[in-house]
Amino acid sequence: MKVDDFDFDLPRELIAERPAEPRGSARLLHVGAQGLIDGRVAELAGMLKPGDVMVFNDTRVIPARLFGRRGEAGVEVTLHQRVALDSWKAFARPAKKLRPGDRVDFGHGFSAAVVEKGEAGEVTLRFDQSGEALLAALEEFGRMPLPPYIRKGQADERDKGDYQTVFARAKGAVAAPTAGLHFTPDLLAELDARGVRRVTVTLHVGAGTFLPVKVDDTADHRMHSEIGVISADAAAAVNAAKSAGGRVVAVGTTSARLLESAADETGCLHPFDAATDIFITPGYRFRLVDVLMTNFHLPRSTLFMLVSAFMGLDRMKSAYEHAKASGYRFYSYGDACLLERKASP
Template identity: 80%
Template sequence: MRVDDFDFELPRELIAERPVCPRDSARLLHVPIIGGLSDRGVRDLPDLLMPGDILVFNDTKVIPARLFGRRGTAGVEVTLHQRTGLAQWKAFARPAKKLRPGDRVDFAEGFFATVAEKGEMGEVTLDFDRSGEDLMVALEAFGSLPLPPYIRKGEADERDRGDYQTVFARQKGAVAAPTAGLHFTPDLLAALDARGVKRATVTLHVGAGTFLPVKADDTNDHRMHQEIGVITPETAAAINAAKAAGGRVVAVGTTSARLLESAADPLGILHPFDGATDIFITPGHSFRLADVLLTNFHLPRSTLFMLVSAFSGLSRMKEAYEHAKAAGYRFYSYGDCCLLERTPT
């Protein structure tokens, strides 16, 4: 499909700079399979779901993956986006043109990385001088959160260290938050439990590639960056059991949806997963598992808007987004959300 098909205008003032407080006071646009759109709130979610449905959360935790260093006398900025070893990460570097394999980049006294490989579009592979938890400690001390570039020009502050994490974040490794999960609070989770809605968690370490624009003219020519995901056997069994019992699978965020689609077979059975996925979902994709999708409002021409258009139909999503703009919904990572029901295929 033409990437232009996924374009739309968005006034700058609708881009949320901060989340609402409390988190579950955000607005929610309900987009059913048939019928009119409904303006609701996140706290209405228990009423919109049914006993036996299962929410699938992404429990990845955002790390301070943006680093500023020096190669000799020249400044270098890197944003880590995929861990490839205990001490090795793929990263986007600026400026990348002058970096060569073997170059050393110093981030702080005694904390550095060596360029192991150089890829395309500013990507490099970095070997750090420490690994595992020691590397995480160094990132916490010297790194910053890589906010999306459309939020305060990507400049995070101390408040974002809490705002840009979900309440169920556990597994360190993401460089972008699974933003649909940001709306949940302990009170909302308790209300969902009382409603009889089940819960499961998967892990997809969201990469910085989620921020990259689609530069191709046709979706067939766009290449997705890999992200690392995990679905345990226990989680796969719980989701399959809920589905078999008649419950709907509710993916919380496009990250959960992508991982579920990567691990489900053509019969809609979810299998354990531990590895990389570069799945790219566009209209025409036949969803295997997810029945409902809770997601924020996404950028025009983005892979995420393409995914929701595949889920609920391009014309339906354009209708929903025009309604959201007219009604003053807040867009993007810190914004409001919509609850989408999947168009049958």
């Protein structure tokens, strides 16, 4: 399909600079058999059914944006994929003058060597620390990697809490699974009381999720790769709920992509521990996910392509036009929609 098919206009004032407070007060557009229904995230439990299983991404965002020096020149790097305990792929600015063998100093003895140079400003860095020590150094020297459309990516102290889900556990993401940002302990308790089962999986979201699609046809786009984990217990819980007639509700496109990567043709979910670069566009047959909760996405993005595959391009464009006209807030800190792929049984 042509990438232009996924384009739409969005007024700058609809891009959220901060999350709703409290989190559950964010708006929720329910797109399903009854058409478009405006609601609030706090009302989510009443929109789901006992026996449904919600799948959350428990990845934890690390302070992956670093500012250092190569000699006298300043260098900014944003880590986006771990390749070893001491090595990450990163986007560097400026990257033109960086060469393998160069060392970037981030201060106080914390530094990294450039070991490989890729395309579009990508480099591979090997740090002088590894594992938990490296993560601790990132906590000390790094900044939260806000997407570029929020305050030009300039994070502050408040973002350390705002840009993290309440169930974040597994360190490794450089972007938040933003649909999960809406949840509070009270809402999770309401879901439990409703009889909705909760399962966690892990997909370490990479900065590549914000890369623009630069080709004219979706068939020519190369999707970024991300590391995902689904435990045997999580897979069994999802399969049991599905077998009992419950719906699989993916919280966020990250959860949806991971579930679809690990499901077979029959819709059975298998344990998973690998990288995935699944690229979902209209024409894809969903194997497992029945309902998707997600935020409102960038035009021409792989995420808008995914939701268009889930619900149909025309239907999603109509939903987005309604959201724009109704003043919904867009992107990572914005409002959400609940998409039901088919009528409830």
